[in-house]
Amino acid sequence: xxxxxxxxxxNPVALDVVEALRRLEYRGYDxxxxxxxxxxxxxxxxxxxxxxxxxxxxxxxxxxxxxxxGHTRWATHGRPSVSNAHPHATDKLAVVHNGIIENFAEFRxxxxxxxxxxxxxxxxxxxxxxxxxxxxxxxxxxxxxGAILPKLRGAFALAFLFSGEEDLLxxxxxxxxxxxxxxxxxMYLGSDAFALAPFTTMIAYLEDGDxxxxxxxxxxxxxxxxxxxxxxxxxxxxxxxxxDKGNHRHFMAKExxxxxxxxxxxxxxxxxxxxxxxxxxxxxxxxxxxxxxxTMSACGTAYLAGLTAxxxxxSLARLPVEIDVASEFRYRExxxxxxxxxxxxxxxxxxxxxxxxxLRYAKSQNQTILSVVNVPTxxxxxxxxxxxxxxxxxxxxxxSTKAFSCKLVTLASLAIAAGRMRGVIDEARExxxxxxxxxxxGLMTQAxxxxxxxxxxxxxxxxxxxxxxxxxxxxxxxxxEGALKLKELSYIHAEGYAAGELKHGPIALIDEDMPVIVVxxxxxxxxxxxxxxxxxxxxxxxxxxxxxxxxxxxxxxKPDSTIIMPTMPxxxxxxxxxxxxQLIAYHTALGMxxxxxxxxxxxxxxxxx
Ligand code: F6R
Numbered sequence: 001x002x003x004x005x006x007x008x009x010x011n012p013v014a015l016d017v018v019e020a021l022r023r024l025e026y027r028g029y030d031x032x033x034x035x036x037x038x039x040x041x042x043x044x045x046x047x048x049x050x051x052x053x054x055x056x057x058x059x060x061x062x063x064x065x066x067x068x069x070g071h072t073r074w075a076t077h078g079r080p081s082v083s084n085a086h087p088h089a090t091d092k093l094a095v096v097h098n099g100i101i102e103n104f105a106e107f108r109x110x111x112x113x114x115x116x117x118x119x120x121x122x123x124x125x126x127x128x129x130x131x132x133x134x135x136x137x138x139x140x141x142x143x144x145x146g147a148i149l150p151k152l153r154g155a156f157a158l159a160f161l162f163s164g165e166e167d168l169l170x171x172x173x174x175x176x177x178x179x180x181x182x183x184x185x186x187m188y189l190g191s192d193a194f195a196l197a198p199f200t201t202m203i204a205y206l207e208d209g210d211x212x213x214x215x216x217x218x219x220x221x222x223x224x225x226x227x228x229x230x231x232x233x234x235x236x237x238x239x240x241x242x243x244d245k246g247n248h249r250h251f252m253a254k255e256x257x258x259x260x261x262x263x264x265x266x267x268x269x270x271x272x273x274x275x276x277x278x279x280x281x282x283x284x285x286x287x288x289x290x291x292x293x294x295t296m297s298a299c300g301t302a303y304l305a306g307l308t309a310x311x312x313x314x315s316l317a318r319l320p321v322e323i324d325v326a327s328e329f330r331y332r333e334x335x336x337x338x339x340x341x342x343x344x345x346x347x348x349x350x351x352x353x354x355x356x357x358x359l360r361y362a363k364s365q366n367q368t369i370l371s372v373v374n375v376p377t378x379x380x381x382x383x384x385x386x387x388x389x390x391x392x393x394x395x396x397x398x399x400s401t402k403a404f405s406c407k408l409v410t411l412a413s414l415a416i417a418a419g420r421m422r423g424v425i426d427e428a429r430e431x432x433x434x435x436x437x438x439x440x441x442g443l444m445t446q447a448x449x450x451x452x453x454x455x456x457x458x459x460x461x462x463x464x465x466x467x468x469x470x471x472x473x474x475x476x477x478x479x480x481e482g483a484l485k486l487k488e489l490s491y492i493h494a495e496g497y498a499a500g501e502l503k504h505g506p507i508a509l510i511d512e513d514m515p516v517i518v519v520x521x522x523x524x525x526x527x528x529x530x531x532x533x534x535x536x537x538x539x540x541x542x543x544x545x546x547x548x549x550x551x552x553x554x555x556x557x558k559p560d561s562t563i564i565m566p567t568m569p570x571x572x573x574x575x576x577x578x579x580x581x582q583l584i585a586y587h588t589a590l591g592m593x594x595x596x597x598x599x600x601x602x603x604x605x606x607x608x609x
Contacts, residue, residue, distance in 0.1 A: 002027055002028050002071060002072060002073050002074050002086070002096075002097070002098040002099075002191075003021060003024025003025070003027040003028065003071065003072040003098065003190075003191045003195065004024075004069070004070070004071055004086075004096045004097070004098050004157060004158075004159050004178070004189070004190070004191050005017050005020040005021055005024065005069065005070040005071070005096075005159070005188075005189060005190050005191070005195060006068070006069045006070075006096075006159040006161065006169045006171060006188065006189035006190075006214070007020070007067065007068055007069075007186070007187075007188050007189075007199075008066070008067050008167065008168075008169055008186060008187040008188070008214055008215070008216050009066050009067065009186050010066065010185055010186055010216075011066065012036075012063075012064050012065060012066060013036060013065060013066060013067060013068040014034050014036055014045075014058060014062065014063040014064070014065065014068055015058075016198075016199065017034045017036075017068050017069070017070035018034065018051065018054065018055060018058065018070065019198055020070065020188075020190055020195040020196060020198070020199075021034075021051055021054075021070050021071070021072045021195075022051055023194050023195045023197070023198075024072050024190070024191055024192070024194075024195045025050070025051050025072050027072060027074060027098075027191065028072055028073050028074025028075075029049070029050045029051060029072060029073075029074075030048070030049070030073045030074060030075040030080035031046065031047060031048045031049065031072075031073045031075075031080050031081070031082065031084065031085035031086075032046070032047060032050070032051045032053070032054040032070070032071065032072045032073065032085065033045065033046035033047070033054065033070065033071050033073075033085045033086050033087050033096075034046075034054070034058070034063060034068055034069070034070040034071075034087070035068060035069050035070075035087040035089060035094035035096075035161055036063045036064065036065030036066075036067060036068035036161075037065045037066075037067050037068070037161065037163070037164075037165075037166055038063065038064050038065045040163065040164045040165075040166060041163065042089055042091075042093070042094050042161070042163050043063050043065070044063075044087055044089060044094065045057055045058050045061060045063055046082050046085035046086070046087075047082065047085065048080055048081055048082050048085065049080070051072060066166065067161065067166055067167075067169065068161065069087055069094060069095075069096050069159045069160075069161045069169070069189075070087075070096065071085070071086035071087060071096035071097075073085060073086060074265060074268055075268060076100055076122075076123070076264065076267075076268045076273050077100075077104070077121060077122045077123040077124075077273045077274050078120055078121030078122045078274060079121070083119055083120050083121075084120045084121055084122050086122075086124060087161070088119075088120060088122065088124050088125045088127075088128045089128060090128050090129060090132040091132075091163065092131070092132045092135050092136075092162065092163050093128060093131055093132065093135075093141070093160055093161060093162045093163060094128070094160070094161045095124060095127050095128045095131070095158060095159065095160050095161075096124075096158070096159050097122075097123075097124040097127060097156055097157070097158050098156065098157045098158075098176045098191060098261075099154060099155045099156035099157060099174075099175055099176045099260075099261065099264060099441065100123060100154045100155060100156065100264055100267075100273070100438060100441055100442070101123040101124070101126060101127065101152055101153070101154045101156060102153040102154035102438060102439055102442050103151075103152070103153045103154070104123035104126045107126040107129075107130060107151075108125075108126050111126060111129045111130070111133070114133065116129045116132075116133070121274055123154075123273075127148070127152070127158060130148040130151070131144045131145055131148055131160065132144075134147045134148060141160070141162045141165060141168060141170065142168075142170065142213055145160060145170050145172065145211065146211070146222075146226055149172055149174075149211060150224075152174070153442055154174070154175075154441060154442040155174060155175025155176060155260040155261065155264060155441035155442050155444070155445045156172075156173075156174055156175060156176065157171070157172065157173045157174075157175070157176040157177065157178040157191065158170075158171065158172045158173075159171045159178075159189045160172075167215045167216055168213070168214070168215060169187065169189060169214040170211060170212065170213055170214070171189040171206065171211065171212045171214065172206075172210070172211035172212075173206040173207070173208060173209070173210055173211070174208060174209055174445060175208065175260040175261060175441060175442070175444075175445040176191070176258075176260065176261040176264075177191060177192060177205065177206075177246060177258070177261070178190075178191065178205070178206045178212075179191070179192060179193050179195075179196060179203050179204070179205050179206070179246075180203070180204045180205075180206065180212050180214065180219055180221075180231075180233075181193075181196035181199060181200040181202065181203055182200060182202040182203075182204065182219065182233050183199055183200040183202075185216050185217060186199070186200075186216060187214040187215065187216055187219060188200060189212070189214065192246065193236045193246070197236070201235050201236055202233045202234070202235060202236075203233060203234060203235075203236045204219070204221070204231045204232060204233040204234070205231065205246065205247035206221065206231065207223070207231065208224075208445065208448065208449070209223055209224030210222065210223055210224070210229070210231065212231075234247070250397065250586075250590075250596050250597045251396040251397040251597050252397030252399055252401060252586055252596050252597055253586065253596075254397075255395055255396070255397050255401045255402045256401050256402070256448075256579065256582050256583060256586065257448060258393075258402060259401070259402050259405050259444050259579065260440075260441040260442070260444040260445045260448075261441070262391070262392050262393055262402050262405075262406055263402075263405055263406060263409050263440055263441050263444060263575065264441045265391050265392075265393075265406075266390055266391050266392070266406045266409040266410055267409055267413075267437055267438065267440070267441075269281075269389070269391055269410075270409070270410060270413030270414070270417075271413055271434050271437060271438070273438060276430070276431040276434045276435060276438075277427075277430060277431070277434060278413050278416045278417045278420065278430060278434060279413075279417075280417050280420070280421065281388060281413075281414070281417065282386045282388075283417075283421075285368075285385065285386055286342065286368065286370065286386055287421065288317065288319070288417065288418035288421040288422055289421045289422050289423070290340050291319060291340055291341070291342050291418075292320070292337050292339075292340040292341060293319075293320045293321070293322065293336075293337050293340075293341055293342075294313055294319050294320070294321045294322070294342050294343075294344060295321075295322045295323070295334075295336060295341065295342070295343045295344070295362065295367065296309070296310070296321060296322070296323040296324075296343075296344045296345075296346065297323065297324055297325070297326045297329040297330075297343070297344075297345055297346075297355065297358040297359075297362075298325070298326055298345060298346035298347060298352075298355055299325060299326050299327065299347075299352050299354055299355055300400070300484065301348075301399075301400040301403070301404050301481060301484065301485075302346040302347050302348060302352075302355070302400070302403075302404075302407065303323075303325050303326070303346070304404070304477045304478075304480050304481045304484070305346055305372075305404055305407040305408055305411065305477075306323050306344070306346050306411070307323055307476075307477040307480070308408060308411070308474045308477040308478070308574050309408070309411035309412070309414075309415060310323055311473060311474050312411065312412055312415035312416075312474075312571070313411075313414075313415045313418060316415045316416060316418070316419040316424065316425060316433070316571075317415055317418035317419040317422050317424055317425075318419075318422060318424050319418055319422065322334070325354075326345075326352065326354035326355040326357070326358040327354040329354075329358045329361070330354055330357040330358045330361055333361075336362060336365040336366075336367055337367075338366070339366070341365070341366070341367045341368070342367060342368045342370055343358075343359070343362035343363075343365075343367035343368070343369055343370070344370045344371070344372060345358060345359045345362075345369070345370075345371045345372070345380055345384070346371075346372045346373075346407055347371070347372075347373050347374075347378070347380050348373070348374045348375070348390075348392070348395055348400050348403035348407075349373075349374070349375055349378060350371070350373040350374065350375040350376075350377075350378020350379060350380040350381050351375075351378050351379055351380065352380070355380060356379055356380055356383070359371070359380060359383060359384070360383070363383070368385050368386070369383070369384045369385045369386070370384060370385070370386045370387075370388060371383075371384035371386070371387050371388070372388045372390060372407055372410055372411065372414075373387060373388075373389065373390065374389070374390050374391075374392050374395065374403050374406070376389045388410050388414065389410075390403060390406040390407050390409075390410045391406060392405075392406035392407075396597070397596070397597050398488075398597060398598055398599055398602050398603070399485055399488055399489055399582075399585070399596070399599065399602075401578075401582050404481070404578060405444070405575050405578055408572075408574055408575050408578070409437065409440065409575060412433075412437060412571075412572055412575075413437065416430060416433050416434065433571065436568075436569045436571055436572050437572060439568065439569075440572060440575050440576065443566050443568050443576045444575065444576055444579055446565075446566040447565055447566060447576050447577075447579040447580065448579060448583075450563050450564070450565070450579070450580050450583065451583055451587075453561075453563055454563065454580060454583045454584055454587055455583075455587040455590075455591075457544065457561050457563075457584070457587075458584060458587035458588040458590070458591050459591055460515075461492075461515060461544075461584065461588045462490065462492075462588050462591045462592045464492060464513070464514070464515050465492070465493065465513070466492070466493045466494065466495075466509065466514060467483070467486055467492055467493070467494040467495075467514070467515050467516075467517060468483075468494070468495055468496075468497065468506065468509065468510075468514060468515070468516045468517070468541075469482040469483045469486075469494065469495070469496040469497070469516075469517045469518075469519065469581075470496070470497050470498070470499040470502060470516060470517070470518055470519070470529070470532060471496075471498070471499055471518070471519035471520065471529070472498065472499045472500065472520075472525040472528055472529050473523065473524075473525050474573065474574040475519040475520060475521065475525075475529075475573070475574070475577065476496075476497075476498045476499070477574070478519050478574055478577055478578060478581055479496035479497060479498075479499075479517075479519055480496035481496070481578065481581060482494070482496060482517060482519065482581040482584065482585070483495050483496035484496070485581065485582060485584075485585035485586075486584065486585045486588060486589075488585075488599050488602060489585045489586065489588070489589035489594060489596055489599050490585065490588045490589040490592055490594055491594065491599075491600070492588070499518070499520075499528070499529045499532040500528065500532065502532055502535065502536070503532075503535060507535060507536075507539065510536055510539040510540070510541040511539070511540055511541070512540040512541070512542065513542075514541050514542065515541075515542045515543075515544055515560070516536045516541045516542065516543050516544070517544045517546065517584070518532075518533055518536075518543055518544065518545045518546065518547075518559075519546050519577055519581065520533075520545065520546065520547045520551055521547060521548055521551065521565065521568070521570060521573040521577060522547060522548050522550040522551035522554070522567075522570075523570035523573065524570065526547075526551055526554070530554070530555055533545070533555065533557060533559075534557060537557040542560040543557070543559040543560055544559060544560055544561045544562075544563070545559040545561070545562045545563070546562075546563045546565060546577060546580050546581070547562065547563075547564070547565065548564065548565045548566065548567045548568070549564060549567060550567065552564055563580050565577060565580070
């Protein structure tokens with residue numbers, strides 16, 4: 001989760017770029033850098049570590065120039081170092097980047113074969129060389145950027161500065177946010193409005209797939225197809241709080257949409273993108289090979305993240321898992337392993353009373369306490385032996401969304417680490433699984449494109465009295481999560497069931513008024529879920545199917561609606577399928593005029609039992 005900035009100014013910009021970076025330092029501080037044009041020539045200053053190191057360097061070697069870009073880094077590909085620090089540059093251009101270019105390895109090989117020399121280990125540098133190659137072939141900067149953007153896979157925001165082009169910056173967005181600030185004969189790019197607040201309050205946001213061509217007196221937005229589009233600038237209060245809604249109507253919408261980016265942040269904590277290995281966090285204090293049983297406990301959505309992860313710990317690490325909601329666990333007095341037991345507590349806030357009480361019980365039973373939390377200073381974190389932070393950033397919407405997916409990414413990484421340490425998976429399988437994790441931000445960005453269809457579908461769903469969600473495997477906890485989200489936001493009665501359980505009771509509820517939302521990626525359980533869909537259809541139930549192209553083409557009944565998801569490997573579909581599940585609840589509640597950020601009777605941090 002890096003921060004990026006660009007300024008087309010009337011006065012020298014280097015110090016203003018640094019000022020904007022200071023406001024983005026919360027996004028990462030492994031290194032920082034600035035590039036400007038001095039008499040049309042690219043110059044750079046980069047430093048490892050915090051922004052103040054860059055400032056010290058700049059005070060000794062100042063950069064002049066009325067146009068510049070800057071970056072503050074949270075390392076993904078390549079360790080923190082000056083050579084890996086952005087901006088990355090060629091003789092033609094400099095570029096800064098936030099996110100992941102998933103297909104960088106294939107481009108790197110191709111570019112090296114073409115004679116391009118790489119100076120860093122980053123995925124970003126391929127972007128610099130790809131654009132340079134197009135310019136060497138005779139394309140102008142705007143054409144060259146337009147030619148390469150469709151080739152990049154993943155979730156990214158980019159800003160480009162070109163040698164000899166004193167009045168041109170280009171920004172592009174596919175996933176992570178990017179804002180354009182409009183000044184008086186000056187133009188800005190930034191990862192958020194807060195970064196640009198010292199310079200301008202007029203902000204326009206790029207939408208996914210957009211790119212923007214900035215000159216001092218104009219900005220042109222183009223969409224993913226290269227068509228010129230209008231993106232309205234709006235007034236954003238100066239000094240806007242660090243946590244604002246961006247261009248979203250609600251915090252919940254913002255938090256759903258920022259998942260590709262925050263998940264990237266979580267990934268960088270737990271995996272090494274270059275070696276395709278999981279970092280073995282806390283390997284000195286926790287040897288998974290010696291663990292006999294993992295006990296998990298949590299509440300609500302956090303519990304459902306744990307329920308999902310049980311599948312991974314069992315299949316990838318062959319580790320026996322027990323899991324229960326904390327309000328039951330704490331009073332059950334469950335026997336726990338006398339030695340070699342690990343107890344894991346999951347919580348966004350880290351303050352949930354029942355979860356904390358369960359933790360204290362497990363501690364009294366001599367378990368190693370591992371907490372998976374979003375707030376590392378919370379009570380649950382403080383009382384744990386080991387803390388695995390999920391790094392989702394502040395979650396303001398009462399209904400948990402991004403904390404759910406960041407928990408899943410953390411848990412998936414821990415399950416892979418456990419599998420490796422227990423000798424269940426080998427290095428090659430680890431690399432495969434890690435590659436699947438690296439693909440998640442890009443897939444989540446694609447999944448967000450289902451929003452238009454979902455908002456239409458939500459109009460009809462808002463009229464239902466009851467809704468059923470079903471799924472198998474990791475889609476079962478997601479069915480529970482879908483029902484929980486719909487209940488808490490729209491106040492429509494909803495239930496989640498394991499698809500195979502339907503015939504043991506709930507099928508009696510099915511009639512032509514009952515929407516049944518089926519979460520069914522085309523995985524090894526798809527055929528089984530398909531049979532359950534037939535059972536629903538035979539009783540006149542209205543099916544809303546969330547699946548991929550293959551699933552949609554194989555199902556012989558005609559669902560009421562089908563939400564088509566990107567095709568992906570089957571292990572970690574839960575993170576991607578969580579997005580339509582969240583969007584369904586959000587849009588249904590919105591259509592019904594409910595308060596989505598603060599639903600009735602609920603609180604963000606439940607410190608009472
Ligand atoms: C549902 C939701 C709640 C929380 C639960 C636990 O959208 O947000 O179910 O997940 O109250 O809260 P934490 O994770 O703070 O322990």
